[in-house]
Amino acid sequence: MFTKVIVKNDERGLLFKKGSYVKHLQPGTYRNLSFSDETIIVQNVTKPFAVPNKELHLFVQDTQLIEELTIVDVQDYEYVLHYEDGKFVSMLTAGMYAFWNVMKKHTFVRVDIRNPEMGAEVDLAVVPRLHGYYQTFEVASYESALLFYNHVLQRELRPGKYYFWKGPVSVLVKTTDLRQQQLDMTGQEIMTEDKVTLRLNFVCQYKVVNPIKALEIKSFEEQVYIVLQLILREYVGTLKLDDLLKMKQEIANFVLSRLNEQSDHYGVQFLSAGLKDIVLPGDIKDILNTVLLAEKKAQANIITRREETASTRSLLNTAKLMDENVTLYRLKELEFLEKICEKIGTISLTGGGNLLEQLNSLLSVKGVDK
Incomplete structure (x- = not known):
């Protein structure tokens, strides 16, 4: 009684006797006695070479079989990209693999993962896989x-x-x-030389120019904030309130220059700085408002007196001219008479004489020899 085994063109056979490998078989028909201790395992050459429960090392001694196999040994520190006919198939990790090279060409790209950066040998098109x-x-x-x-x-x-x-x-x-960044300091309480506690709102802009230096500093933004705080305390603490209010435009220049003295240490470039607000205590604010109101009232009084003096001086000059020039005096009288007549609807005459004589009497200057 025979058992027939057919090995097709896209297949290869592996002959075992009593469980031990003997040889590989080319395509064809094979007959074994049914009670024989020989068995044939058929392999599809389009798939990876693998025999259940058998190590690959058992087959590498067969030189004829090895001619039809491509064997790749992947080390622990490697990844191997497997290609069939130039197309990516799979990623191979540590271990030994065998592939039939009968109908397909197998190529491999080895990468040493001890150097983690993916090199140009790996096509980015296969990376998502x-x-x-x-x-x-x-x-x-x-x-x-x-x-x-x-x-x-x-x-x-x-x-x-x-x-x-x-x-x-x-x-x-x-x-x-590396973009320009902004550091805001809000509500910072600082005491002036004359013991007035006020709050400052300050801002500065900077950009990182040396990333290595910046990353060497732990809590980079917090440390820059503290440096800014100390510089402001140094400046404000040496001035009295009145001086500070007069020199507040100079704070920015002072702070910016002091910050840039330490720019190399922090790996940054400080671009600008500015004082946004000075917030005074309530009682100090009331006092300053009172002083300001008094100053404005004094300025208003000075302006009023100045205008009154100018007006009086103008009247005095006009009177002198009229006293020296009778014609000018008469013209001024006629000007006022014209203004009076504009307000009058009717004129009533009493006594003798005509209209011109009575108007002439109104405008006559008594006791003056012309």
Whole structure:
């Protein structure tokens, strides 16, 4: 009694006797006695070479079989990208693999994950299919980034997208915003030299120019805030309130110059600074308002007196001219008479004489020899 086994063109057979590998079989028809201790395992050459419960090392001694196989040994520190006829198939991790090279051409791209950055040998088109084996970091156009391997600085990264293999080396990318930034200090209580406690609202603009320096400082913004606070205390504490109110425009220049003295230490450039508000205590504000009101009243009185003096001086000058010139005096009389007549609806005459004689008598100057 025979058992017939057919090995097709896209197949290969593996002959075992008593469970031990003997040889591989080419396409054809094979007959075994039904009670024989020989068995044939048929392999599809379009699929990876694998025999259940058998190690690959058992077959590598067969030189004829090895000619039809492509064997790849992947180390613990490697990933291997597997391609069939130039098309990506799978990612291979540590282990030994075998593929039939009868109908397909197998190629491989090895990457050493001890160097985590994904190199140009990996086509970015296949990266989405490598999920779980890599990580990405993006650096925006307004950012600079520092690359760390196992917390050791490697280099600065320019804007772009970066791919790194997941493996024995930890990868960290720290980004720094290079755009102009603003630091606001609001409601900062500071005492002047004459013991007046006031609150300042201050603002300064800066930008990071040395990302390495900036990242070396823990809690960067908090430390810059404290430096700004100390500089303001230094300036305000040496001035009296009245002097401070007069010199408040100079605070910004002083603070900006002092900040830029430390710009190299912090890796930043301070661009501008300015005092937004000075908030005074309520009682001090009332006193200043009273002083201001008194000053304005005094200024108003001075202006009133000045105008009165000018008006009196003008009248005196007019009187002198009229006293020296009879014609000017008569013209002035006629001007006033014209204004009076504009207000009169009717004129009544009493006594003798005509209208002209009576008007002439009204305008005559008695006791003056002309």
